[in-house]
Amino acid sequence: MLKEVNATRFIAPLREGGSLPGLVEADDFETYVLKFTGAGQGRKTLIAEVVCGELARRLGLRVPRLVTIGLDPVLGVGEPDERVQDLLRSSGGTNLGMDFLSGALGFDPLAFPVDAEEAGRIVWFDALVNNVDRSWRNPNLLRWHGELWLIDHGATMIWHHNWPGAEASAARPYDASDHALAAFAPDVAAAAADLAPLVTEDLLAEVTAEIPDVWLSDEPGFAAPDEVRRAYARPLLTRAAVVHERITGLEGTR
Ligand SMILES: Nc1ncnc2c1ncn2[C@@H]1O[C@H](COP(=O)(O)OP(=O)(O)OP(=O)(O)O)[C@@H](O)[C@H]1O
Ligand SMILES: [Mg+2]
Numbered sequence: 001m002l003k004e005v006n007a008t009r010f011i012a013p014l015r016e017g018g019s020l021p022g023l024v025e026a027d028d029f030e031t032y033v034l035k036f037t038g039a040g041q042g043r044k045t046l047i048a049e050v051v052c053g054e055l056a057r058r059l060g061l062r063v064p065r066l067v068t069i070g071l072d073p074v075l076g077v078g079e080p081d082e083r084v085q086d087l088l089r090s091s092g093g094t095n096l097g098m099d100f101l102s103g104a105l106g107f108d109p110l111a112f113p114v115d116a117e118e119a120g121r122i123v124w125f126d127a128l129v130n131n132v133d134r135s136w137r138n139p140n141l142l143r144w145h146g147e148l149w150l151i152d153h154g155a156t157m158i159w160h161h162n163w164p165g166a167e168a169s170a171a172r173p174y175d176a177s178d179h180a181l182a183a184f185a186p187d188v189a190a191a192a193a194d195l196a197p198l199v200t201e202d203l204l205a206e207v208t209a210e211i212p213d214v215w216l217s218d219e220p221g222f223a224a225p226d227e228v229r230r231a232y233a234r235p236l237l238t239r240a241a242v243v244h245e246r247i248t249g250l251e252g253t254r
Helices: 041-058 082-090 114-130 163-170 189-200 201-208 225-246
Strands: 003-013 022-026 033-035 067-071 093-099 141-144 147-150
Touching: 003 033, 003 082, 033 041, 033 067, 041 067, 041 093, 041 114, 041 201, 041 225, 114 141, 114 147, 114 189, 114 225, 163 225, 189 225, 201 225
Parallel strands: 003 067
Antiparallel strands: 003 022, 022 033, 033 093, 067 093, 141 147
């Protein structure tokens, strides 16, 4: 289970983010990036962060530790920024938190070469979860202590917005032509050979078990949270076996 902490102080909004994540201090005295459950994109964004973040971690990719952050809307009282105040007010209860990588730099492909093997693993993973938010314009990769860290998996698994069409949607190809690592000759064949066998039913059950019940309990069309968890696992299991053959847009960049 993800560690559960409670926010004790709102420090500042992280301005770059489209969803306006915030920096908070929690009752374990750590500093976290908080993604609000009341943000425009809704809590499915947070579920995607958990599923993809925890899956990536288990596949050996670097992802900051995830926690859940309990938020008392009263923290918004006295917050001068109206947008932040609204978010704090509408996000009482369970939110997502992520270790704040202090001093991390945004990934710059010109300043930080990535080897073909690592690029391949990241592109393959992004194809698996259908991540449309790792473009060279907005890589959502951080450089911290000389290594690459993956953040921001909110815009993935588009199929979770329409469960009846999930199977068909998950069968679609992944266009990697805009991917932040497309220029590093990503070796997706090697990545697929190494990583696809790891994406088992058991691993996906472990990963989806990390989704807090409260984000799943009233999902329309499902009787219980575990049913929704299985719906998250199924397309990933199917896709893991075939997705490397469905990655397009890398040819001209090798
Ligand atoms: N764990 C972290 N440690 C350090 N900095 C972070 C962390 N998470 C996010 N940031 C910084 O905050 C910015 C916004 O975060 P993130 O991309 O997760 O938010 P978002 O609202 O989903 O963004 P967008 O939609 O613009 O991609 C990042 O680009 C990065 O600069
Ligand atoms: Mg981002």
